[in-house]
Amino acid sequence: MEIVNWKDKYIDKDVCDGTQWGILIRFPKRNKIKKHGSNEYPPYWSKFIKTMKAYIGEDID
Known part of the structure; x- marks a missing residue:
């Protein structure tokens, strides 16, 4: 994930x-x-969200 x-x-x-x-x-x-963005996402978006949820300990969907 190279943001x-x-x-x-x-x-x-x-x-x-x-x-x-x-x-x-x-x-x-x-x-x-x-x-x-709006209805379009960068590569590995799902992995980024999963990583951030684990890091901050909150749901961010």
Whole structure:
């Protein structure tokens, strides 16, 4: 899962209503990674969500 290599946005323009998502990861010295989407997801999205759930201990669906 190389999040830095994900596109900044993933948009499925054929879907008018659905699921929107966004992530913001902040690092020291003001560096950050910001990604978002609507009804389209980056590679390995399910694995990313599973990893984050285990890491933070909360449901994030």
